[in-house]
Amino acid sequence: MRPFSYTKARVIEDARQITADESAMAIAGGTNLLDLMKLQVETPHKLADINRIGFDEIKKTADGGLSIGALATNTATAVHPRVRSDYPVLARAILSGATQQLRNKATNGGNLCQRTRCFYFTNIDQPCNKREPGSGCGAIDGIAKLHAVLGASDQCIATYPGDMAVALSALDAQVHIATAGGSERTVPVRDFHCLPGDTPWRDNVLEDGEIITAITLPAPVGGTQIYRKVRERSSYAFALVSIAAIVEMKDGLFSRADLAFGGLAHKPWHDLRIAEALIGQPPTAQTFDKAADILLEIARGYGENDFKIPLARRTLHAVLEHAAEEAA
Amino acid sequence: MTVHFKQDKPEQSNRLDGMKQGVLGKGVSRLEGLAKVTGTAPYAAEYPVEGCAEGVLVTSTITRGEVVGLDKDAVLAMPGVLAVIDDSRLTTRPAQGTANEAPKQGPKTISYWGQPIALVVAETFEQARDAAKHLTVKYREEEGAPVDPQAVETEEKDGTVRQGDLAHAMAEAAHSVDVTFTTRGHASAAMEPHAAIAEWDGDKLTVHASLQMLNYNISELADALGVEEDDVRLISRFVGGGFGSKLGISEEVVAAAIAAKDLARPVRVVMSRQQVFQCIMRRSETTQRLRLAADEDGKLTGFGHHAVVSNLPGEVFAEPVLQSSHFLYSGENRELMLEVARIHRMTAGSVRAPGEAVGMPALEGAMDVLAEKVGIDPVELRLKNIPEQDPEEGLPFSSNKLAECLKQGAEAFGWDSGPRKPRQHQDGEWWVGTGMASAARAHSISEARAKVTLKSDGTALVETDMTDIGTGTYTILAQIAGEMLGLEPNKVLVELGDTRHPRGSGSGGSWGAASTGSAVYVACKAIREDLAARVGVEETALELSQGKTSAGKSLIDLLGGEDIAREGHYEPGDIKDDYTAAGFGAFFAQVRVNRYTGETRVDRMLGAFGFGRVLNHKTARSQCLGGITWSIGVALTEALEFDPRDGHLVNCDLAEYHVPVNRDVPELDVLMVEERDAAASPIQAKGIGELGMCGGAAAIANAIYNASGARIFDYPMTPDHVLKAMPD
Numbered sequence A: 001m002r003p004f005s006y007t008k009a010r011v012i013e014d015a016r017q018i019t020a021d022e023s024a025m026a027i028a029g030g031t032n033l034l035d036l037m038k039l040q041v042e043t044p045h046k047l048a049d050i051n052r053i054g055f056d057e058i059k060k061t062a063d064g065g066l067s068i069g070a071l072a073t074n075t076a077t078a079v080h081p082r083v084r085s086d087y088p089v090l091a092r093a094i095l096s097g098a099t100q101q102l103r104n105k106a107t108n109g110g111n112l113c114q115r116t117r118c119f120y121f122t123n124i125d126q127p128c129n130k131r132e133p134g135s136g137c138g139a140i141d142g143i144a145k146l147h148a149v150l151g152a153s154d155q156c157i158a159t160y161p162g163d164m165a166v167a168l169s170a171l172d173a174q175v176h177i178a179t180a181g182g183s184e185r186t187v188p189v190r191d192f193h194c195l196p197g198d199t200p201w202r203d204n205v206l207e208d209g210e211i212i213t214a215i216t217l218p219a220p221v222g223g224t225q226i227y228r229k230v231r232e233r234s235s236y237a238f239a240l241v242s243i244a245a246i247v248e249m250k251d252g253l254f255s256r257a258d259l260a261f262g263g264l265a266h267k268p269w270h271d272l273r274i275a276e277a278l279i280g281q282p283p284t285a286q287t288f289d290k291a292a293d294i295l296l297e298i299a300r301g302y303g304e305n306d307f308k309i310p311l312a313r314r315t316l317h318a319v320l321e322h323a324a325e326e327a328a
Numbered sequence B: 001m002t003v004h005f006k007q008d009k010p011e012q013s014n015r016l017d018g019m020k021q022g023v024l025g026k027g028v029s030r031l032e033g034l035a036k037v038t039g040t041a042p043y044a045a046e047y048p049v050e051g052c053a054e055g056v057l058v059t060s061t062i063t064r065g066e067v068v069g070l071d072k073d074a075v076l077a078m079p080g081v082l083a084v085i086d087d088s089r090l091t092t093r094p095a096q097g098t099a100n101e102a103p104k105q106g107p108k109t110i111s112y113w114g115q116p117i118a119l120v121v122a123e124t125f126e127q128a129r130d131a132a133k134h135l136t137v138k139y140r141e142e143e144g145a146p147v148d149p150q151a152v153e154t155e156e157k158d159g160t161v162r163q164g165d166l167a168h169a170m171a172e173a174a175h176s177v178d179v180t181f182t183t184r185g186h187a188s189a190a191m192e193p194h195a196a197i198a199e200w201d202g203d204k205l206t207v208h209a210s211l212q213m214l215n216y217n218i219s220e221l222a223d224a225l226g227v228e229e230d231d232v233r234l235i236s237r238f239v240g241g242g243f244g245s246k247l248g249i250s251e252e253v254v255a256a257a258i259a260a261k262d263l264a265r266p267v268r269v270v271m272s273r274q275q276v277f278q279c280i281m282r283r284s285e286t287t288q289r290l291r292l293a294a295d296e297d298g299k300l301t302g303f304g305h306h307a308v309v310s311n312l313p314g315e316v317f318a319e320p321v322l323q324s325s326h327f328l329y330s331g332e333n334r335e336l337m338l339e340v341a342r343i344h345r346m347t348a349g350s351v352r353a354p355g356e357a358v359g360m361p362a363l364e365g366a367m368d369v370l371a372e373k374v375g376i377d378p379v380e381l382r383l384k385n386i387p388e389q390d391p392e393e394g395l396p397f398s399s400n401k402l403a404e405c406l407k408q409g410a411e412a413f414g415w416d417s418g419p420r421k422p423r424q425h426q427d428g429e430w431w432v433g434t435g436m437a438s439a440a441r442a443h444s445i446s447e448a449r450a451k452v453t454l455k456s457d458g459t460a461l462v463e464t465d466m467t468d469i470g471t472g473t474y475t476i477l478a479q480i481a482g483e484m485l486g487l488e489p490n491k492v493l494v495e496l497g498d499t500r501h502p503r504g505s506g507s508g509g510s511w512g513a514a515s516t517g518s519a520v521y522v523a524c525k526a527i528r529e530d531l532a533a534r535v536g537v538e539e540t541a542l543e544l545s546q547g548k549t550s551a552g553k554s555l556i557d558l559l560g561g562e563d564i565a566r567e568g569h570y571e572p573g574d575i576k577d578d579y580t581a582a583g584f585g586a587f588f589a590q591v592r593v594n595r596y597t598g599e600t601r602v603d604r605m606l607g608a609f610g611f612g613r614v615l616n617h618k619t620a621r622s623q624c625l626g627g628i629t630w631s632i633g634v635a636l637t638e639a640l641e642f643d644p645r646d647g648h649l650v651n652c653d654l655a656e657y658h659v660p661v662n663r664d665v666p667e668l669d670v671l672m673v674e675e676r677d678a679a680a681s682p683i684q685a686k687g688i689g690e691l692g693m694c695g696g697a698a699a700i701a702n703a704i705y706n707a708s709g710a711r712i713f714d715y716p717m718t719p720d721h722v723l724k725a726m727p728d
């Protein structure tokens, strides 16, 4: 860990000012950032502790949706009665992640910004274009079981590891950001994370000095909501593949099918064409296969993670079959 | 006064059964439990030592070569930095268990990625860690170090067995199986990281460390430093798990001692979690070919087990995969061979039940394939092939409860011995099935000493440098002494983990309880002789309980203000050569396999074990539960991943190295089969802890097949493996 200065921000202006500096970072629960600082993967010179700036409420929005504070904890969010009753896919996604102890500390903002678990990213004595642009990618031709099969580039094949954002993507949530200049902007969660392309160091669209203040959910969407996470042990492991699904049936046909996928790419994967292909169709194996074909159209494995392609297809079958049964 | 007992014959008298206190075998809660759960039991790094400087190891970022330069000056200029130490005595690998001499030294020569090459010492831990990361190292790299065990020639280990003609037996067999299993590397994954605090007083060195076998560690450390053993004191009162990784001294102990001498102040060195993973011990991956030849009824006529493991050049240790394969089953035509591939991954050594932990899952997987071919119940197949005596050495078994374990286990589990076909039961998305396997673990016992003092106040003190690695040693030694001397365990104070005490056996290979317990037994027996003389009866007639003789005379009166102290020195003699001794057992498992995702969950599991006398029902059961949990890890989750280019261990923390978590572990049942093994130890006890993981993974693997039809030959059976093998 390198020496750094630490300031408790009292109000959001403090935080914006401190983090406008390129070598400064905000710290919330610290469950991701502190680990990375100990490993010297992150080496901020300044830390702005944002735990006391507010933005930790969960409240109704004017249009009947729900605003979830960026500094509300994962636990507080998952157990909130409105989240549980109206957005169960979100509660389930959060509860499938990490452990109780971590979720008690982890915040929603920090969760969105958590960094990849790529083994080469977290080891500073190995090459990694995300950590050290231009040094190469250790995972390509290395150990890449956890890595992306969609949207990767020849610079980086890392995955975004989180669960919560996958549910948020299915819900089409919005991320509210206070900018360095003091204004606010809103980004759909589906556009919040980036693909690695030629800028693998960029995880998301946040600029220096920007602080996430809240995530808003649309008015309750109803439907059957499922979060399915496939992993190597039954808890405390990141997803190999995960699917958030909000499904409705009418007269034996899909009338709604909002799906998002985790574990496959550098961001929660969402493809509008999947819903289009499902709506109006009966829940048959052919329908599921068509959806999987669309999802996996451009899928490509890197050896070790080839299995994710059939696994994603099979998990999609399971989720759609299950959802159709429940929704019927 | 030392009493020496060398055991050449079985100890049939079963004296402990005739004692009157009635405390041995009872489920006494661990005496140190309260201190542990209240955080008052100090672990190695937690001793408050005034003026302690902090050291952090620097590790290599190449696989093979030389260190040709360290930019010490730049780092010494950093705040708080006191020293950069690259003394040629620094050790670069951990000592193997029972090495009794220094492991490889000389930090300039690098033979694996992540090897310690220097120690940076500073006023604070954070300063030392930062400086360690900043130390610029110049290397002369020797390219092309092999890191893939499949890509190198192998060398054959001594001990190959060729008996009869296996090839012929295979050709002639009514049923034969020829399959190859693989297992991946494992880490001990103890909770407490390796840590040491070293402090010198003139030429006298005291080290607080987290170690399993002080009786060997003291020689290893003295040898590494070039000092006399008498000048070294090692203290290790509580160990937060060792699982093999703390059998020998590791790099932080020697580094702390050297630094403390150089700086003339105490130095603490705590390894990071990543360092523990990357520079302590790995269990070797294995490739194992099993050949089984059987007659029409399933009686084995041929038995072949051939394993390839790996280690660094120069390491003597080779994962003893075949240990129990030598004697578990009959079959007159035999071929057993172990080979080692020399590669530049970190040191391979003892990790949780070395040998059988991976050998048994392969053997028992092959037996399941054979049972299916023969068309008999897998329990029946095992029962048919239990040999009368060791099929290679011709020695009698000291005691073998395999048949009882199989029968009682099957009964308790509700095993269906009817015809078995895969994919018969479905529960929603899940295929459900059952599987079983035998358990076997060679019994080890070693020399041990312990001093017992019966105090004039009617309490007792037990002293030995034996360690308690979380298994309950404090408690069972108090129970043994209490049983022999007629005292409640809370009247017996047990002092462990300090080389000022007589040399115990150390904890490892599940031999601690039987070995050191026997030393305590020997000492107590001598005290009883003294007491018997005072009462005027034969020792065998002396009945003691609740601090009194059967005639009601109190020990305090008998002692008349004097203490009686005896050092017990137990040594296994001819029993070691005259018998084949092992713990045996059987596992039964019900699992569910998801037909879409290949995820496997264990529904329930039962282990039935025969491991001699049970000293404490509760701690014994806990050992079994832990062992079965490890079995789940071997079967489903645990695998070290090594970079294919530089051989470094990539998944080096507890988030990414997957030991089973609570939710992976269902209700487990443990059945302890009554046994007294007179040739195993004078207290008729054998090892327990490791047996629970010696074969259990195969019960799960066989259940995966029975549930889903996926016959998998690669452990662990993660969803990717299951999906590949699962029929449509």
Ligand SMILES: Cc1cc2nc3c(=O)[nH]c(=O)nc-3n(C[C@H](O)[C@H](O)[C@H](O)COP(=O)(O)OP(=O)(O)OC[C@H]3O[C@@H](n4cnc5c(N)ncnc54)[C@H](O)[C@@H]3O)c2cc1C
Pocket (backbone or CB within 6 Å): A025, A026, A027, A028, A029, A030, A031, A032, A033, A034, A035, A050, A070, A071, A074, A096, A097, A098, A099, A102, A105, A106, A107, A108, A109, A110, A111, A112, A113, A114, A161, A162, A163, A164, A206, A210, A211, A212, A213, A236, A237, A238, A239, B655
């Ligand atoms: C062992 C382990 C297992 C885990 N398993 C899972 C899992 O299975 N699924 C899963 O989804 N997650 C998992 N996690 C990740 C966990 O969910 C995240 O660490 C956590 O959500 C991060 O939140 P935090 O508040 O602690 O963030 P911090 O560590 O404080 O911050 C993380 C990053 O976010 C930035 N940041 C924080 N808040 C804001 C804000 N308001 N605006 C802008 N930037 C901000 C910080 O600058 C930093 O870069 C796991 C973590 C660990 C350690």
Ligand code: SF4
Pocket (backbone or CB within 6 Å): A116, A118, A119, A120, A121, A127, A128, A129, A130, A131, A136, A137, A138, A139, A140, A155, A156, A157, A158, A200
């Ligand atoms: S996959 Fe991305 S994060 Fe991983 S090593 Fe390559 S560049 Fe770095």
